[in-house]
Structures are given as structure tokens and as C-alpha cells.
Amino acid sequence: MHRAQERARSGLIAPEDVLDDAIAALPTPSSVRPVLNATGVVVHTNLGRAPLSDVAVEAVVGAAGYTDLEFDLHTGRRGPRGAGTADALRALLPEGTEALVVNNGAAALLLAVTALAGADREVVVSRGELVEIGDGFRLPDLMTASGSRLHEVGTTNRTTRNDYAAAVGPRTGAIVKIHPSNFRVEGFTGGVGVPDLVELGVPVVVDIGSGLLAPDPALPDEPDATSALRAGAALVTASGDKLLGGPQAGLVLGDPTLVEQLRRHPMARALRVDKLTLAALEATLRGGPAPVTAYRTADPAALLRRTELLAEQVGGRVRRHDGVVGGGGAPGVRLPGWAVAVPAALAGPLRTGTPSVVGQVEAGELLLDLRCVPEGSDVDLATAVLAAVASSGS
Numbered sequence: 001m002h003r004a005q006e007r008a009r010s011g012l013i014a015p016e017d018v019l020d021d022a023i024a025a026l027p028t029p030s031s032v033r034p035v036l037n038a039t040g041v042v043v044h045t046n047l048g049r050a051p052l053s054d055v056a057v058e059a060v061v062g063a064a065g066y067t068d069l070e071f072d073l074h075t076g077r078r079g080p081r082g083a084g085t086a087d088a089l090r091a092l093l094p095e096g097t098e099a100l101v102v103n104n105g106a107a108a109l110l111l112a113v114t115a116l117a118g119a120d121r122e123v124v125v126s127r128g129e130l131v132e133i134g135d136g137f138r139l140p141d142l143m144t145a146s147g148s149r150l151h152e153v154g155t156t157n158r159t160t161r162n163d164y165a166a167a168v169g170p171r172t173g174a175i176v177k178i179h180p181s182n183f184r185v186e187g188f189t190g191g192v193g194v195p196d197l198v199e200l201g202v203p204v205v206v207d208i209g210s211g212l213l214a215p216d217p218a219l220p221d222e223p224d225a226t227s228a229l230r231a232g233a234a235l236v237t238a239s240g241d242k243l244l245g246g247p248q249a250g251l252v253l254g255d256p257t258l259v260e261q262l263r264r265h266p267m268a269r270a271l272r273v274d275k276l277t278l279a280a281l282e283a284t285l286r287g288g289p290a291p292v293t294a295y296r297t298a299d300p301a302a303l304l305r306r307t308e309l310l311a312e313q314v315g316g317r318v319r320r321h322d323g324v325v326g327g328g329g330a331p332g333v334r335l336p337g338w339a340v341a342v343p344a345a346l347a348g349p350l351r352t353g354t355p356s357v358v359g360q361v362e363a364g365e366l367l368l369d370l371r372c373v374p375e376g377s378d379v380d381l382a383t384a385v386l387a388a389v390a391s392s393g394s
């Protein structure tokens with residue numbers, strides 16, 4: 001309360017907002033602390049990936065108690081779990097697509113490979129797509145955890161249609177095509193598109209990673225579910241909390257018979273999501289643009305105005321700073337913007353302050369980029385910097 005009164009006296013907030021401000025500053029009931037993401041990295045895995053939209057948060061709150069998760073309120077009988085979320089996905093995808101939601105992107109791929117290949121069949125995959133996705137986890141290890149054998153084809157930089165054709169046989173359960181999202185191979189490279197793989201006559205599973213449901217002209221190299229399904233993919237797998245901007249979830253999209261086969265697989269029960277995830281994902285899909293989309297496409301002029309104001313309030317310097325998509329997506333894409341540069345010594349106090357602020361230390365300066373800070377939190381960020389300056393005695 002004292003801090004809120006101080007903020008009102010110094011003109012940072014209006015006097016009538018003192019109570020709301022004081023409530024917002026109360027400690028959270030769990031050890032998961034909210035953070036102001038001033039890094040300019042839109043999908044920041046260490047900071048919890050996608051922030052939920054207001055409607056998604058509302059949906060989570062609404063689903064927190066007893067719900068009709070698996071209950072039909074009209075008949076009073078058991079109902080299908082997650083039907084509304086699957087409907088919302090289907091509405092955004094080509095006609096005839098079925099959808100299943102699981103725990104995360106890795107779970108979606110594991111379930112697809114387990115159900116289509118399992119212990120007695122092979123998965124054909126290009127050597128150029130055997131990627132590590134972070135924290136030491138590697139997709140080839142994930143796929144072999146299903147019990148299937150990986151039949152690797154091609155080389156790191158080039159794989160041809162003939163490589164795949166020579167590998168496909170009676171033991172093939174699926175061809176898996178993975179989008180190597182977090183790095184780029186440049187120069188003498190070559191891969192095989194989904195339509196050519198489909199011609200080989202076995203189910204093609206495409207792991208697009210980022211969860212774009214339709215093509216986005218701003219991200220020309222990022223694969224999307226609609227294009228992969230139109231190209232003939234039997235199944236598409238993706239994450240819910242990258243470019244889709246929803247909660248942690250994995251999507252399995254595609255052929256209704258195969259999706260049903262996955263839904264009935266015993267492993268599906270171990271990978272299923274809870275009501276909070278289903279509610280947040282459906283609200284994300286039905287609501288307007290998710291925060292990650294708004295941040296990714298933020299108007300540079302508006303960002304500059306906010307950045308200049310912050311610099312003025314905290315006595316920092318405005319400099320150019322590019323944001324990135326992050327989360328292992330669109331590694332070559334820069335998002336032009338700005339940051340306020342303040343002394344690097346403020347990084348520690350800002351991280352541990354309230355609210356926590358995480359920026360990027362670069363060449364002896366701490367850069368605070370407002371791209372991924374909700375505009376309504378600019379004042380909190382300014383206050384946090386002033387408090388860090390005061391506490392560090394600089």
C-alpha cells in the first residue's frame with residue numbers, strides 16, 4: 001500500500017488507482033513469479049513461452065472449479081472430453097481435418113510415431129532434420145523412445161526423393177518430416193517437399209513445431225498446418241504455446257481415422273491435457289490475435305514512443321534493438337525495434353525486484369525492450385528501474 005501511495009504521489013499512477021496497484025503488488029501464492037519480459041524475445045521458453053490473452057485467462061478462471069469437461073449438460077450423460085477445443089481447431093483448418101490435443105509438441109510427435117510405427121516398424125526421417133530442441137532433448141531420441149527404429153536417410157545438408165523412396169518398404173510405419181526450426185542450413189542444401197513424400201504411399205507426419213495454423217507472409221520460411229495438410233500430410237504435429245500463442249499443449253491434426261487411432265492408443269491417456277489447458281486453448285483459438293502475434297507485429301512507431309518515454313523517466317538512452325520470434329522459431333527473422341540502455345549493474349536488482357524485469361545484457365549495458373511488455377505495464381517497468389537505481393546506489 002505504501003509503495004502504491006508513493007507511486008501516486010510521484011504522479012506515476014492516478015490517485016484512484018492506488019488500491020488496484022496495491023493489490024497487484026501483493027505476493028503471488030505460488031513460487032511461479034510473474035516477469036516483465038523486456039528481452040524482445042517474443043516466445044521466450046525460459047520465461048514460460050506464450051503469455052495468455054485476456055480471454056484465455058478468463059477461460060482458465062472459468063474452468064477452475066467443477067466443469068462440464070466430460071459431461072453433457074443436455075442429456076445428463078458422459079460427454080466427449082475437449083470437444084469444444086477440437087471444434088475450434090477444425091474451424092481454422094481444411095475441411096475434413098480432425099484434431100487431438102495432448103500435453104505438448106513432443107507428446108504429439110511421440111504419440112504419432114508410437115501409434116503409426118511402434119515397436120515393430122520403422123520411421124523414415126532425413127538426417128538434416130534430426131534436431132536437438134533444447135535443454136539437451138533430441139527429437140531422434142524422442143522418436144526411438146516409442147520403440148520404433150529410425151531409418152535415417154540423406155545427409156545433413158541434402159536429402160532427395162530417391163533417398164526416401166529407397167528406404168520405404170513393408171516395415172515403414174511413417175515418414176516423419178521435421179521442421180528444423182531453431183537453426184538454418186545455408187548453401188548447398190536440398191530437401192523433399194510433402195507432396196513428393198506423400199506419393200511414396202505411407203503416412204507422412206509433419207512436425208511443424210511452431211503451431212502456425214495458416215501461412216503468415218511475415219514468416220515466409222515457417223511451415224503451417226493448413227499448407228501441410230493440403231499438401232497431403234496424414235498428420236501434422238505442433239506446439240500450442242509458440243506462434244499459436246496459447247497454453248502449453250501439443251496439437252495432432254489430420255486424417256480422422258488416424259487421429260482416432262491415436263486418441264484410442266493407451267499412451268494418449270498418459271499425454272492428455274487438463275481442463276485448464278483445453279479452456280485456454282479454445283479461448284485462444286476463438287479470441288482475437290494472441291499477445292505473441294501482437295508483440296511480433298507491434299507498430300515500430302508506437303514502440304519508439306513508449307521507449308522514449310521510458311528513457312526519459314529512468315534517465316536511459318534509446319538505441320535500436322531487434323526483437324526475435326524465439327522459441328526455436330523463424331531463426332533468421334529480425335523484428336526491428338528499440339530498447340532503453342541502462343547500466344548493466346541494474347540487471348540483478350531488476351530480476352529480483354517486484355515486479356521482476358528481465359532484459360538483455362549486451363556490451364556492458366542492460367537493454368530494456370518494450371516489445372513484449374504489455375503497454376499497461378510500462379509504468380511498473382519504469383518504477384522497477386527507478387527502484388533498482390535507488391537500491392544499487394548508482
Ligand SMILES: *Cc1c(COP(=O)(O)O)cnc(C)c1O
Pocket residue numbers: 104105106107109133178179180181207208209210238239240249250327328
Ligand atoms: C518446439 C518443437 C518441438 C517440441 O515442442 P514442445 O511443445 O516444446 O514439446 C518439437 N518439434 C519442433 C520442430 C519444435 O519446434
